[in-house]
Amino acid sequence: MADEDDIILSELDDEELVLQMHDDLYDGLKEEIEEAVHILIDRGWTPYDILTKALVAGMTIVGNDFRDGILFVPEVLLAANAMKGGMAILKPLLVETGAPRMGKMVIGTVKGDIHDIGKNLVAMMMEGAGFEVVDIGINNPVESYLEALDREGADILGMSALLTTTMPYMKVVIDTMKEKGIRDDYLVIVGGAPLNEEFGKAIGADAYCRDAAVAVETAKDMVARKHNRMGA
Amino acid sequence: MTNTLTRLLQSRDWLLADGATGTNLFNMGLSSGEPPEFWNVEHPDRIAKLYSFAVEAGSDLFLTNSFGGNASRLKLHNAQARVRELNRIAAEIGREVADKAGRPVAVCGSIGPTGEIFAPMGTLTHELAVEMFHEQAEGLKEGGADVLWVETISAPEEFKAAAEAARLAGMDWCGTMSFDTAGRTMMGVTSAQLAALVEKLPNPPLAFGANCGVGAADLMRTVMGFASAGTERPIIAKGNAGIPKYHDGHIHYDGTPALMGDYACLARDAGATIIGGCCGTMPEHLKAMHEALTTRPRGPRPSLEDITAKLGAFSSASDGTGDDDGPGRERRGRRRS
Numbered sequence: 001m002a003d004e005d006d007i008i009l010s011e012l013d014d015e016e017l018v019l020q021m022h023d024d025l026y027d028g029l030k031e032e033i034e035e036a037v038h039i040l041i042d043r044g045w046t047p048y049d050i051l052t053k054a055l056v057a058g059m060t061i062v063g064n065d066f067r068d069g070i071l072f073v074p075e076v077l078l079a080a081n082a083m084k085g086g087m088a089i090l091k092p093l094l095v096e097t098g099a100p101r102m103g104k105m106v107i108g109t110v111k112g113d114i115h116d117i118g119k120n121l122v123a124m125m126m127e128g129a130g131f132e133v134v135d136i137g138i139n140n141p142v143e144s145y146l147e148a149l150d151r152e153g154a155d156i157l158g159m160s161a162l163l164t165t166t167m168p169y170m171k172v173v174i175d176t177m178k179e180k181g182i183r184d185d186y187l188v189i190v191g192g193a194p195l196n197e198e199f200g201k202a203i204g205a206d207a208y209c210r211d212a213a214v215a216v217e218t219a220k221d222m223v224a225r226k227h228n229r230m231g232a
Numbered sequence: 233m234t235n236t237l238t239r240l241l242q243s244r245d246w247l248l249a250d251g252a253t254g255t256n257l258f259n260m261g262l263s264s265g266e267p268p269e270f271w272n273v274e275h276p277d278r279i280a281k282l283y284s285f286a287v288e289a290g291s292d293l294f295l296t297n298s299f300g301g302n303a304s305r306l307k308l309h310n311a312q313a314r315v316r317e318l319n320r321i322a323a324e325i326g327r328e329v330a331d332k333a334g335r336p337v338a339v340c341g342s343i344g345p346t347g348e349i350f351a352p353m354g355t356l357t358h359e360l361a362v363e364m365f366h367e368q369a370e371g372l373k374e375g376g377a378d379v380l381w382v383e384t385i386s387a388p389e390e391f392k393a394a395a396e397a398a399r400l401a402g403m404d405w406c407g408t409m410s411f412d413t414a415g416r417t418m419m420g421v422t423s424a425q426l427a428a429l430v431e432k433l434p435n436p437p438l439a440f441g442a443n444c445g446v447g448a449a450d451l452m453r454t455v456m457g458f459a460s461a462g463t464e465r466p467i468i469a470k471g472n473a474g475i476p477k478y479h480d481g482h483i484h485y486d487g488t489p490a491l492m493g494d495y496a497c498l499a500r501d502a503g504a505t506i507i508g509g510c511c512g513t514m515p516e517h518l519k520a521m522h523e524a525l526t527t528r529p530r531g532p533r534p535s536l537e538d539i540t541a542k543l544g545a546f547s548s549a550s551d552g553t554g555d556d557d558g559p560g561r562e563r564r565g566r567r568r569s
Binding site (some may be wrong): 016019020023026027061065068069070071072073074075077078081112114115116117138163164165167168193194196198199202 | 254255258263266308347349353354386412413414415416417418419420475476477478483511548550552560561563564
């Protein structure tokens with residue numbers, strides 16, 4: 001039922017539409033996001049611009065407010081779901097147009113740990129930021145991580161643990177990577193309720209991320225620095 | 233018909249609950265990833281010992297080793313068919329220990345979260361959650377638990393489902409949520425919202441409160457939030473013994489027994505009636521808490537400054553209650569809802 005305050009997306013100019021998409025992502029409105037993505041495609045926007053300027057920029061606001069304790073898990077899940085709707089439209093077009101890749105992440109909870117809400121959140125937020133995410137699920141031995149990293153040609157390894165008894169296993173994975181001489185081929189980020197920065201350093205991870213929003217910012221920042229290093 | 237916990241609440245103005253289950257079991261050799269509930273059958277002697285730790289330290293109640301004993305959690309170990317058995321035995325062992333204590337000790341049947349997210353974002357429905365919790369509740373009842381004890385919940389939907397399961401099982405219950413994200417639960421529930429939620433339930437809990445979360449200081453702020461909400465229901469405070477630290481390949485919690493003694497008295501001064509520990513709370517912590525509660529006089533209601541001075545800083549500036557409910561986002565226009 002139309003209300004007089006209803007917003008007609010197709011009547012907004014580009015700038016207003018993009019700002020409206022940021023609001024709609026924030027409010028988790030999937031259909032509205034899908035509609036807006038189609039409108040921008042019809043107006044001749046490149047898939048990459050839609051992804052970065054509308055969707056990723058909108059999810060950055062969501063991520064920041066999640067980090068700052070303004071939004072909580074239910075709202076973030078809804079926003080990620082709306083983002084996913086937009087991404088589903090863009091994905092084939094991004095491949096077609098050869099748009100630059102943000103990076104690929106393999107993520108899973110460590111051996112012995114079956115708690116996966118945090119890991120799922122990180123995976124969703126990373127996808128929301130435009131990363132490709134390969135979720136290898138729960139209870140992963142070191143072999144599963146290494147096999148997935150190799151198979152997927154990933155850039156980033158994400159490990160998650162909820163238990164104080166399973167978190168030390170992260171060190172086993174990193175030590176094995178060192179032994180095989182592949183540690184520096186990947187960015188390794190770790191997270192989970194009982195972890196902290198000190199722990200991340202002690203086990204030799206590139207970063208500890210206290211929540212999904214921080215994980216996204218850290219990954220973006222590290223990937224950018226890695227690209228710069230390779231270019232130099 | 234009243235239960236031991238109700239009688240204790242009528243005759244005493246504070247009760248000591250128990251400490252950690254996981255931390256104590258890991259010290260007895262439980263390996264990571266192994267479901268603790270299997271030990272009810274494989275090592276009943278160790279579970280009896282776990283319960284005895286609490287009784288010997290002076291606890292008036294303890295929780296059964298059944299936290300992850302719902303079908304959803306046990307399914308990850310292909311043990312979803314053992315819900316009734318594992319919960320029954322968890323309570324039976326508890327009954328035996330409590331009945332030998334020589335004083336009234338309540339056996340509280342622990343019920344933890346399913347680990348699932350509710351629809352529409354997840355797959356869990358109210359009906360499914362009620363069914364799972366009810367199955368667990370019947371096992372605990374059969375084994376002789378005095379009350380059910382729902383803990384570490386984040387989602388209001390899950391709290392309500394557990395309440396309904398308790399009603400179906402015809403048991404009194406207590407319920408706590410875990411406030412670990414900027415003073416709220418992972419799903420955004422504030423202390424004031426939980427205080428309001430429990431009063432709306434058709435079968436409100438005997439007592440409600442907070443467990444686990446970040447550190448003792450944050451948990452105290454949550455308890456203060458319950459009290460400020462004007463509840464007349466007994467408040468439960470079960471905080472962690474500090475924050476986990478990593479040293480030479482193993483983890484320990486940095487809260488000392490002395491700190492937990494201070495925490496116990498602060499919790500009582502803040503209005504909590506049932507006071508215990510959570511992760512990292514070992515028998516020596518419980519003993520220090522018991523001694524502090526027994527020997528120290530009650531004090532005035534602490535301020536937030538008193539709490540940070542004694543227990544350390546909060547993990548976030550605001551906890552979403554009171555005048556300071558945090559900044560929001562200005563929307564551009566009105567949307568159909």
